[in-house]
Amino acid sequence: MNAPVPLAITEEEFQKFRDFFYRKTGIHFEENKRYFVDKRLIDRILATNNTSFRNYFVMLRFETSGKELQQLINIMTVNETYFFREEYQFTCLVNSVLNEIVTRKRPSEPIRIWSLPSSSGEEPYSLAIYLLEYWPRVDDYAIELIASDIDTTMLEKARQGRYDQRSVAHLPPPLLRKYFTALYDGSYQINDDLRQSVDFTQVNLSDLAQMRAYRDFDVVFCRNLLIYFDDTSRRIAAETLFNALNPGGFICLGHSESMSRITPLFKVRKFPEAIIYQKPR
Template sequence: MKATALNRRQEITDADFLKFRDFFYRKTGIHFDEGKRYFVDKRLIERIEATGADDFRSYFIALRFETKGTELQQLVNAMTVNETYFFREAYQFDCMVKDMLNEIVKRKRPGGRIRIWSIPSSTGEEPYSIAIYLLERWPLIDQYEVEILSSDIDTTVLESAQRGVYSARSVGQLPPEYLARYFKQRNANEFVISRDLVAAVDFSRVNLTDASDTRAFRDIDIIFCRNLLIYFDDLSRRVAAEAMYDAMSPGGFICLGHSESMSRITPLFQPRRFADAMVHQKPIKGDRA
């Protein structure tokens, strides 16, 4: 009863919503339209209650002026949606091992380094899918030093990814032999990924629209950035696209979600159509953009 009464006292007004939306956008690049109003209000009220603030005004003042950013990170974790599964949109992984990597290695010395970046990492299904695909389906995996990087703005999902415990639904698209090889079944609905795969991925917290977060990423050969830019407005999309462009090696490739198009965001990349997928490429010096 007490919690119900508190919920009735907490109300996010139209003015509150606009204040919060502008603040969150400045901090993350994520834009909430009116269609997300119920979701935003619900999560805000949960954080107001969790922190013991009296109302939105007192919560928002404390949020704006906190020095360590602890509550902001908790809020980001609450406001970001993470739903994925292993081998999602696997045609792009097929393109990676059949086409993209074969072009990339032509510009590498024998035994050279290949860097692949998955952002957002969510709970780890995508970067671990990349690792499994490389181990199982790329014949040259033993001939190059491959680094898999994976990032997210949500620290909760990064922790979940490093724990590596997945539901039956999450692993449902994996071939049975891969499931047996890389997972241990704990019970009917829990599968624990191999610690060797966990060690193969370098996880980090990154805000793709914050230059101080992205400047450490350089010489990336392939980026998977799927279904993230749809949460940004036009300006934030351009900022994110330029950050990824700066992070990539010339000739590197980027994979977006099936409903996303880089050509609507920036002319920096060239579209490339392979047998399995349409991707985007950073031009090599001398190539025409």
């Protein structure tokens, strides 16, 4: 067998891919990302046994399952989870969003917040810590924190609440000391009060019937999930999230996700800290 011809992505191919990826995801690669994008494209061209960008692009563009696009999105975006990731959204929650929500609440009415996918629990626990530390009115309201994932192994991990150094690296040290116990193996155990403040449940967002029971939420954190869905699943998921929210309720997406590629169901709300989406009242 001959040695494979080294693949390279031409300028025009890069631009063609860039326009397509932007249309599908809303993610726009600047010219300075060229190396990053080319390298990952070449990896996928080889992994799918294609011999050129041209063949690969035809497959990507016309594949009905959308699987290859999902693969690409996966490697073109950084999907990791750690405490206080994308903290500006939590700041927006305590500085702006919750204050707007409570204007519509009776004092006895709980505030319901939903985190999904909860993954190994960093996001819902971050929310709990953030509310306790930074929302001045936290003692005036009952807050229900529900966290869901499709993956039961992840849910079990989340319930246990044990994290490695990398997961907690962005937490201010006083909060780490306050809410965690350092274990001998170098990991950190989240305290029982926090563990008991989050309700973990298993859900499948594409299952309209199951999701029918999830409702009356005031805020949903659904970060870095919808971007990985194919067009139809994403559409159904958007419907279920809309159903789950109270009128006037808010939804936060991940920083690389844009509602402009998902659904027109929600209003755009600009707060000082972030753009957040709202179910019309």
